[in-house]
Amino acid sequence: MRARTRTLTGVLAAAALVAAGCSPTTDDSGGDDQETRTQSGSISYEAADNQGPAKAVDGATRGGTLTVMQPTDFEHLDPARNYVNVQQVAGGMLYRALNGYKEDGSGKLLLVGDLATNPGKDVNGDCKVWEFTLRDGVKYEDGSPVTSKDVAHGIARSFASNLNEGPHYIQQWLYPGGTYNATYKGPYDGGKPVPDGVETPDDRTVRFTFPQAHCDLPYAAALPTSAPVPAAKDTRAGYDLRPFSSGPYKVKSYQRDVALELDRNPNWDPATDPIRTAYPDTIRMTFGLEQAQIAERLVADGAADQAALSWTDVPPSVLPRTTGAGVADRVVKGPTQYNWVLNINTQRVTDLSVRRALNYAVDKDALLKVLGGQAAGTPATTLMSPTTAGFSKYDLFNAPVTGDKAKVTELLAGKRPKLVLAHSSLELRTQQAEALRKNLTDMGFDIVMKPIDNSSYYDEVGRKDNPYDIYLSGWGSDWPTGSTVIPPVYDGREIVAEGNQNLSYLDEPSVSAEIDRVRNLPAAEQDAGWMALDRKIMEEYAPVVPCYYDATYELHGSKVGNAFLSDAFGIISLNGIYVKQ
Amino acid sequence: MSDLSHPPSLTAPGDPGAGEPVVESGNGLSAGRREFVGRSPNQLAWLRLKRDRTARASAVTLVVAVLVALGAPLLSRLTGIDPTDKFVDRLNDFGMPIGYAGGISADHWLGLEPGSGRDILLQLVYGLRTSLFIAFASAAVASCIGVAVGVLAGWARGWLDSVVNWLIDLTLAFPFLIFALAVIPILQDRFYTDREAPSPAFRVALIVATFGLFSWTYTARLVRGQVISLREREFVDAARAAGAGTGHILLRQLLPNIWAPILVTVSLMVPQFIAIEAALAFVNIGVTEPTPDLGRMIFNSIGYVASDPWYTLFPGLTIFLLVLAFNLLGDALRDSLDPRSTR
Numbered sequence: 001m002r003a004r005t006r007t008l009t010g011v012l013a014a015a016a017l018v019a020a021g022c023s024p025t026t027d028d029s030g031g032d033d034q035e036t037r038t039q040s041g042s043i044s045y046e047a048a049d050n051q052g053p054a055k056a057v058d059g060a061t062r063g064g065t066l067t068v069m070q071p072t073d074f075e076h077l078d079p080a081r082n083y084v085n086v087q088q089v090a091g092g093m094l095y096r097a098l099n100g101y102k103e104d105g106s107g108k109l110l111l112v113g114d115l116a117t118n119p120g121k122d123v124n125g126d127c128k129v130w131e132f133t134l135r136d137g138v139k140y141e142d143g144s145p146v147t148s149k150d151v152a153h154g155i156a157r158s159f160a161s162n163l164n165e166g167p168h169y170i171q172q173w174l175y176p177g178g179t180y181n182a183t184y185k186g187p188y189d190g191g192k193p194v195p196d197g198v199e200t201p202d203d204r205t206v207r208f209t210f211p212q213a214h215c216d217l218p219y220a221a222a223l224p225t226s227a228p229v230p231a232a233k234d235t236r237a238g239y240d241l242r243p244f245s246s247g248p249y250k251v252k253s254y255q256r257d258v259a260l261e262l263d264r265n266p267n268w269d270p271a272t273d274p275i276r277t278a279y280p281d282t283i284r285m286t287f288g289l290e291q292a293q294i295a296e297r298l299v300a301d302g303a304a305d306q307a308a309l310s311w312t313d314v315p316p317s318v319l320p321r322t323t324g325a326g327v328a329d330r331v332v333k334g335p336t337q338y339n340w341v342l343n344i345n346t347q348r349v350t351d352l353s354v355r356r357a358l359n360y361a362v363d364k365d366a367l368l369k370v371l372g373g374q375a376a377g378t379p380a381t382t383l384m385s386p387t388t389a390g391f392s393k394y395d396l397f398n399a400p401v402t403g404d405k406a407k408v409t410e411l412l413a414g415k416r417p418k419l420v421l422a423h424s425s426l427e428l429r430t431q432q433a434e435a436l437r438k439n440l441t442d443m444g445f446d447i448v449m450k451p452i453d454n455s456s457y458y459d460e461v462g463r464k465d466n467p468y469d470i471y472l473s474g475w476g477s478d479w480p481t482g483s484t485v486i487p488p489v490y491d492g493r494e495i496v497a498e499g500n501q502n503l504s505y506l507d508e509p510s511v512s513a514e515i516d517r518v519r520n521l522p523a524a525e526q527d528a529g530w531m532a533l534d535r536k537i538m539e540e541y542a543p544v545v546p547c548y549y550d551a552t553y554e555l556h557g558s559k560v561g562n563a564f565l566s567d568a569f570g571i572i573s574l575n576g577i578y579v580k581q
Numbered sequence: 582m583s584d585l586s587h588p589p590s591l592t593a594p595g596d597p598g599a600g601e602p603v604v605e606s607g608n609g610l611s612a613g614r615r616e617f618v619g620r621s622p623n624q625l626a627w628l629r630l631k632r633d634r635t636a637r638a639s640a641v642t643l644v645v646a647v648l649v650a651l652g653a654p655l656l657s658r659l660t661g662i663d664p665t666d667k668f669v670d671r672l673n674d675f676g677m678p679i680g681y682a683g684g685i686s687a688d689h690w691l692g693l694e695p696g697s698g699r700d701i702l703l704q705l706v707y708g709l710r711t712s713l714f715i716a717f718a719s720a721a722v723a724s725c726i727g728v729a730v731g732v733l734a735g736w737a738r739g740w741l742d743s744v745v746n747w748l749i750d751l752t753l754a755f756p757f758l759i760f761a762l763a764v765i766p767i768l769q770d771r772f773y774t775d776r777e778a779p780s781p782a783f784r785v786a787l788i789v790a791t792f793g794l795f796s797w798t799y800t801a802r803l804v805r806g807q808v809i810s811l812r813e814r815e816f817v818d819a820a821r822a823a824g825a826g827t828g829h830i831l832l833r834q835l836l837p838n839i840w841a842p843i844l845v846t847v848s849l850m851v852p853q854f855i856a857i858e859a860a861l862a863f864v865n866i867g868v869t870e871p872t873p874d875l876g877r878m879i880f881n882s883i884g885y886v887a888s889d890p891w892y893t894l895f896p897g898l899t900i901f902l903l904v905l906a907f908n909l910l911g912d913a914l915r916d917s918l919d920p921r922s923t924r
Contacts, residue, residue: 449869
């Protein structure tokens with residue numbers, strides 16, 4: 001998943017000037033040290049986990065209106081185009097994919113069947129043929145039943161070139177080699193109604209047949225592209241504004257960039273849904289407020305905002321005001337699946353000792369404090385985030401968090417490399433880059449700062465022949481295993497002319513070969529395999545400097561109940577949320 | 582930048598050569614005899630200015646500001662702190678300065694910036710340097726262009742005058758901010774490759790040039806009017822009859838008579854440039870990191886107004902005092918140069 005759009009926009013806070021506190025700011029900012037939770041993610045075939053209804057939340061009440069305040073509107077709600085975490089959580093209220101994540105806020109993350117009765121049957125035990133059986137009694141908002149044909153149509157339309165923004169794992173697996181939609185271009189304009197390898201023998205069964213083994217399919221089937229779209233209701237590009245509901249809510253009104261209002265889908269049956277409790281009667285999402293305004297309003301907890309929450313992080317300038325009584329208990333924080341690294345363009349910085357020196361040099365503490373310190377994350381030493389299954393922490397360089405000058409001097413051996421540091425021109429990103437410039441200059445590098453407009457930042461550094469040497473980027477797994485971190489970001493065979501995810505442009509045959517080997521390991525051994533490869537890449541090539549494991553720090557109003565951090569999405573989950581009456 | 586073209590009204594100074602008859606009456610009455618001292622209009626203006634307490638206070642403020650800005654490296658050596666030094670260890674887990682009042686301590690007299698941990702005092706004095714330099718240099722450039730164009734238009738008459746007037750109208754109508762947004766990044770890319778950072782001097786020069794290019798119109802109009810009213814005067818005729826060339830008449834006869842209003846416009850232009858330079862930081866085309874800049878500092882600090890008001894206070898107060906002092910001095914200057922204006 002591309003780095004979450006952490007909106008670090010410059011903000012003009014219209015905040016009232018509060019008399020300067022007469023107490024000193026202390027080193028203890030009220031936040032307890034975040035223990036990094038390791039996702040105990042697993043796929044559950046237990047009947048108890050897979051059966052609806054979802055377990056009732058203690059003390060929860062039905063009814064009320066929940067408000068979600070967001071700085072910007074969702075780019076896409078169409079399940080075929082939905083690839084950003086906030087959109088996926090919002091979309092999860094409207095449509096149900098084959099699988100889904102069942103969470104209760106304790107850190108336990110279970111992948112269970114959502115539309116399907118279980119997370120997928122590996123028919124031959126070789127991970128090549130997978131079968132899903134849909135639940136009985138799942139209905140659309142107009143009362144018609146959800147059929148397997150609709151799931152197949154949903155997948156078919158995700159091949160269309162104008163609906164291409166979503167994840168393309170299943171699509172790529174169906175047509176391996178080349179671009180995912182080079183052969184099959186969707187059901188429109190005379191295309192086949194379903195792609196090769198997708199069959200619907202009856203109204204309740206979907207069968208996938210892949211040329212290669214893909215033991216990760218249950219996870220890929222939790223992505224929104226497997227949500228059902230009835231062909232009769234498919235409005236193609238227009239579907240973005242009005243997805244046809246198969247979930248607990250339906251679109252009541254949607255005014256782009258202003259508000260999206262959801263009310264109940266009367267035909268949703270809680271007995272068919274093991275994941276969602278759907279307590280609020282309506283969910284209202286509003287767009288357009290600044291990040292700091294949202295945070296200030298949630299801190300103030302005025303009557304209108306008590307049943308509100310936001311998926312945007314509290315900006316650093318508001319953080320100190322979230323530790324007081326009455327606010328601190330409304331903070332939802334914790335690690336997310338995103339990991340921020342300083343990419344070293346290995347096409348330009350070919351000297352391994354320089355890359356290692358950078359690993360000793362970077363002051364991760366300074367990078368974090370610009371963004372709000374512990375609220376923004378914890379220093380990283382690995383490529384995968386601690387939320388990945390099978391994660392085991394290692395620290396190859398064992399440098400202090402502020403850097404190890406002696407080691408850097410030793411590795412550079414009298415050289416003073418000139419490096420071009422590209423950064424987004426957003427205020428906080430610029431400050432972060434300046435912190436890095438100062439830090440690396442002191443450590444013995446010559447740094448040139450190049451600001452890039454934020455909207456084209458990833459496009460610019462994603463160009464293979466970009467002129468920059470080092471640049472920060474964040475990457476989060478699409479599901480909590482290493483298979484959506486290491487292969488997309490460190491496999492040299494994935495490098496294309498533009499739009500790369502492999503931003504260090506590491507192209508090592510030994511890494512690629514190892515990726516293939518781990519992919520073909522039995523499912524149980526893969527997690528350890530990815531972790532070992534993570535370490536091998538850092539040890540032998542050091543293509544990046546792991547900087548910090550991203551953390552989220554969100555606020556909700558005092559009347560929001562059971563707001564917890566979703567480990568699958570890294571933001572407040574809506575699945576068990578309720579409005580206190 | 583339409584506001585630049587509408588400074589406070591400015592009436593023409595007294596007739597040249599026809600300065601008021603002497604009004605100064607030393608301390609002579611008690612001595613029983615009236616002593617007449619001949620003073621030029623400039624001397625009179627200077628006397629009036631010296632008597633103005635507001636002007637004195639403003640001037641002192643400005644001199645202090647300029648001295649502080651010039652002495653910034655000295656302060657840096659004295660404290661042993663570079664403006665880009667980061668004291669991250671003095672920030673807490675949220676990136677807020679530890680201690681009272683934004684981390685004010687014996688080492689950091691005005692505290693530390695939250696997030697980056699830079700010393701506010703050093704950032705401030707170095708930022709003051711950048712801001713004052715840009716403001717003064719821009720005012721100088723704008724005035725030079727304005728005077729040259731104004732004298733040309735006023736003296737030339739005919740079609741050249743029309744063309745210049747038309748050019749002034751065009752410049753006034755041109756949206757300054759959009760121009761700056763479009764041109765500054767393009768020029769930067771033109772002169773520097775992908776792997777070079779524009780030098781701070783280049784960036785500052787660009788800003789000065791942009792300001793100069795858009796702010797000469799008011800001076801030009803003023804000077805043109807003055808030249809038109811003076812060029813038919815007897816002393817000009819006399820000079821011409823005595824065989825003086827155009828250059829002599831323009832530089833030696835006319836210019837000395839119009840420097841006073843020019844001085845006033847300069848004194849009013851400087852604070853405007855300081856404020857606009859600060860505003861440029863808000864749209865990311867001002868001076869960039871790591872060059873310290875007062876405007877950008879204010880921009881960054883505004884978000885912290887509730888959580889660390891000290892960070893907002895010091896740069897805000899500095900720019901407030903600076904702009905106020907300049908404006909008051911400009912007003913006082915105008916009053917002293919034009920005794921007929923009402924106070």
